[in-house]
Amino acid sequence: MLQSKNSLDTVEVSVASERAEAVGGVLIAFFAALMAISQMVNGELEEQMMIAHNKVVNYSSWYQSKSIKESLKESELDYLNVLVTSGIIPEDKVVPVNSKIEVVKNQITKYGNEKKEILIGSSNIPVEDWIQDLDGKLGIIVGVKEWEQLAEQYDEATKKFDLGMLFFQICIVLGAVCIIIYDNPKLQKGFIILMVVCGIIGIIMSVYGYSIAP
Incomplete structure (x- = not known):
């Protein structure tokens, strides 16, 4: 009688263990699929992040080149003003020099407006102030600050995806341990619960990362 009871208990444990193994295997496949999807999306976000970082560098260089041109024109303006105020220029040449001064002032203003548009973007200034073209088109400049913000957003999103994939x-790993452990349904059940909890956290992190991506 005792032997029959022990045999029955062994069968029940074996059945419970096999059931736990099956559940663990299904969960492994499910979370592996989610991880693959997360890796794919994260890869695209990382690519966009690199593009944004490159744009920050390129547009910053563009901004600096405008600053150099503006500084050169300011130096030229100072030189012309000194010539006029010193009286060195003959009277018949004063009018042309004054005209040149006005041209230089307009160029300085133009460079200043172009710098502003490159820095903050066309979308953040009035339409009538659009002055810097890109490939012959006005109003399509994405500013340095905008690219920096995009890069930060992509970086934050990829970090959340990395955490989710972790x-x-x-x-x-927990699922693999669950399968390895045999004839211990209670321990297997504990690992399954941990799997589900970690999986839910991973899903939340991935969804949150996707939601904050630009």
């Missing part, structure tokens, strides 16, 4: 990897 929890998915933990799920897979």
Whole structure:
């Protein structure tokens, strides 16, 4: 009688263990699929982040080149003003020099407006102030600050995805341990619960990362 009871208990434990193994295997496949999707999306976000960082560098260089041109024109303006105020220029040449001064002032203003548009973007200034073209088109400049903000947003999103994938990897490890452990349904159940908890955290992190991506 005792032997029959022990045999029955062994069968029940074996059945429970096999059931836990099956659940663990299904969860491993499920979370592995989610991790693969997260890796794919994260890869695209990282690519966009690199593009944004490159744009920051390129547009910053563009901004600096405008600053150099503006500084040169300001130096030229100072030189012309000194010539006029010193009286060195003959009277018949004063009018042409004054005209040149006005041209230089307009160029300085133009460079200043171009710098502003390159810095903050066309969308952040009035339409009538659009002055810097890109490939012959006005109003399509994405400013340095805008690219910096995009790069930060992509960086934050990829960090959340990385964290989510970490929890998915933990799920897979826990699932593997669950399968390895045999004839201990209670312990297997504990690992399954941990898998589900880590998986939920991974899903939350991934969804949050996707939601904050630009």
